[in-house]
Amino acid sequence: xxxxxxxxxxxxxxxxxxxxxxxxxxxxxxxxxxxxxxxxxxxxxxxxxxxxxxxxxxxxxxxxxxxxxxxxxxxxxxxxxxxxxxxxxxxxxxxxxxxxxxxxxxxxxxxxxxxxxxxxxxxxxxxxxxxxxxxxxxxxxxxxxxxxxxxxxxxxxxxxxxxxxxxxxxxxxxxxxxxxxxxxxxxxxxxxxxxxxxxxx
Amino acid sequence: xxxxxxxxxxxxxxxxxxxxxxxxxxxxxxxxxxxxxxxxxxxxxxxxxxxxxxxxxxxxxxxxxxxxxxxxxxxxxxxxxxxxxxxxxxxxxxxxxxxxxxxxxxxxxxxxxxxxxxxxxxxxxxxxxxxxxxxxxxxxxxxxxxxxxxxxxxxxxxxxxxxxxxxxxxxxxxxxxxxxxxxxxxxxxxxxxxxxxxxxxxxxxxxxxxxxxxxxxxxxxxxxxxxxxxxxxxxxxxxxxxxxxxxxxxxxxxxxxxxxxxxxxxxxxxxxxxxxxxxxxxxxxxxxxxx
Numbered sequence: 001x002x003x004x005x006x007x008x009x010x011x012x013x014x015x016x017x018x019x020x021x022x023x024x025x026x027x028x029x030x031x032x033x034x035x036x037x038x039x040x041x042x043x044x045x046x047x048x049x050x051x052x053x054x055x056x057x058x059x060x061x062x063x064x065x066x067x068x069x070x071x072x073x074x075x076x077x078x079x080x081x082x083x084x085x086x087x088x089x090x091x092x093x094x095x096x097x098x099x100x101x102x103x104x105x106x107x108x109x110x111x112x113x114x115x116x117x118x119x120x121x122x123x124x125x126x127x128x129x130x131x132x133x134x135x136x137x138x139x140x141x142x143x144x145x146x147x148x149x150x151x152x153x154x155x156x157x158x159x160x161x162x163x164x165x166x167x168x169x170x171x172x173x174x175x176x177x178x179x180x181x182x183x184x185x186x187x188x189x190x191x192x193x194x195x196x197x198x199x200x201x
Numbered sequence: 202x203x204x205x206x207x208x209x210x211x212x213x214x215x216x217x218x219x220x221x222x223x224x225x226x227x228x229x230x231x232x233x234x235x236x237x238x239x240x241x242x243x244x245x246x247x248x249x250x251x252x253x254x255x256x257x258x259x260x261x262x263x264x265x266x267x268x269x270x271x272x273x274x275x276x277x278x279x280x281x282x283x284x285x286x287x288x289x290x291x292x293x294x295x296x297x298x299x300x301x302x303x304x305x306x307x308x309x310x311x312x313x314x315x316x317x318x319x320x321x322x323x324x325x326x327x328x329x330x331x332x333x334x335x336x337x338x339x340x341x342x343x344x345x346x347x348x349x350x351x352x353x354x355x356x357x358x359x360x361x362x363x364x365x366x367x368x369x370x371x372x373x374x375x376x377x378x379x380x381x382x383x384x385x386x387x388x389x390x391x392x393x394x395x396x397x398x399x400x401x402x403x404x405x406x407x408x409x410x411x412x413x414x415x416x417x418x419x420x421x422x423x424x425x426x427x428x429x430x431x432x433x434x435x436x437x438x439x440x441x442x443x444x445x446x447x448x449x450x451x452x453x454x455x456x457x458x459x460x461x462x463x464x465x466x467x468x469x470x471x472x473x474x475x476x477x478x479x480x481x482x483x484x485x486x487x488x489x490x491x492x
Contacts, residue, residue, distance in 0.1 A: 030356070032360060034361075035357055035360045035361035035364065036360055036361065037362075138215070138216065141273060141359065141360055141361075141362065141365075141432055142432045142433055143270075143273070143274035143432060143433040143434065143435050144433060145433075145435055145436075147437075156437065158433050158434065158435065158436075158437055159433055160431065160432045160433040161430065161431060161433070162431045162432055175360070175431065177427065177430070177431045178430075179427065
């Protein structure tokens with residue numbers, strides 16, 4: 001019977017670790033710091049320059065997968081992020097939103113540039129070839145799929161609604177989903193900006 | 202031609218694992234060598250061979266093809282993956298009782314000097330008996346299903362590559378342990394760890410909590426597994442439909458396999474009883490003489 005209790009104890013400890021009940025102040029959004037790998041990619045930005053994750057070290061980076069023809073999820077999410085960034089101390093200078101297109105066939109560099117500029121100077125459009133995009137989706141475990149084109153050449157695109165938050169050192173910290181309230185998102189974003197500015201200084 | 206290319210692309214691993222590949226090839230090679238070395242009378246029947254190879258290929262298929270990608274992004278496909286890893290694959294492998302053939306497949310020196318020595322080590326025996334008994338084995342079997350289906354843990358397992366592997370490996374290893382313990386073709390007197398009666402009780406007893414977990418997911422009126430919304434589904438189906446399908450897969454096919462296992466065990470129990478009765482009722486001289 002002792003054996004049984006030992007196992008139960010071990011299982012409960014494992015449960016605690018895996019469900020992420022760490023000590024300290026809890027986050028309002030999803031803590032992914034021990035789950036998701038650091039920010040890493042090599043893509044082309046909306047000015048046609050080849051960029052990598054290194055170029056965004058020193059900024060809090062928000063990674064989002066979308067496409068410019070997106071009717072609802074992308075504009076809503078990005079507009080909400082724009083408002084949050086404007087309202088957060090240090091948001092305008094210290095945050096970059098990296099919008100990776102999952103539809104590079106329609107989203108040329110120029111189209112991406114025009115699209116992200118509408119949300120603010122903190123927004124960067126990124127595109128890559130099929131292999132680069134697949135590698136990035138595999139790394140962050142998100143799905144995307146392009147549907148069959150209709151008579152007018154329009155097609156449905158499935159993509160993730162998640163916003164992955166990386167601190168100034170490129171470490172994964174939080175995941176914002178559409179279920180998080182703007183207040184929760186703003187508060188946690190402010191904490192990451194403050195946290196990592198201490199860490200860097 | 203395009204269809205063929207799509208099929209080939211589907212069979213390529215989504216996240217290549219040398220461990221899975223080497224283990225599957227290693228098991229097949231050992232089995233093949235074992236079959237060649239075994240004497241005619243000791244060779245397993247064709248159905249047992251098919252069961253072993255099918256079980257192994259199923260496990261490989263759900264772990265090392267695009268099926269794995271779908272499992273990461275559709276809840277009901279994930280449930281199918283775990284049905285194979287925890288039930289169907291190990292069930293078929295255990296049903297084929299491959300131990301003797303696999304051991305025969307090892308080079309003689311490795312078998313006696315390494316494998317058999319390792320197997321006799323007190324640590325090995327202790328660890329094996331720690332898990333393979335009437336209390337821990339069923340608790341672990343049901344506990345793992347429950348654990349990985351807890352909303353928060355499920356969310357984390359689907360976001361983290363290492364945690365995802367821990368999840369799938371824990372299901373596969375536990376599936377093998379459980380079904381090898383349950384489907385042992387020997388009686389307790391012949392060396393099985395548990396008697397037929399206890400095993401029938403355990404196989405049916407572990408069925409009940411799985412029905413409860415499956416029904417809980419199927420009838421939930423809210424989305425329990427938000428991670429599929431956040432990271433996107435591959436097919437655009439309603440989240441609740443996905444969840445209900447997943448719940449039904451957790452519930453019905455799994456339950457059916459436990460019933461099948463119970464029927465197999467009842468059959469074996471009856472046969473072993475009949476053999477025992479024949480042995481005790483027949484005079485020993487004629488038993489020997491008859492052969």
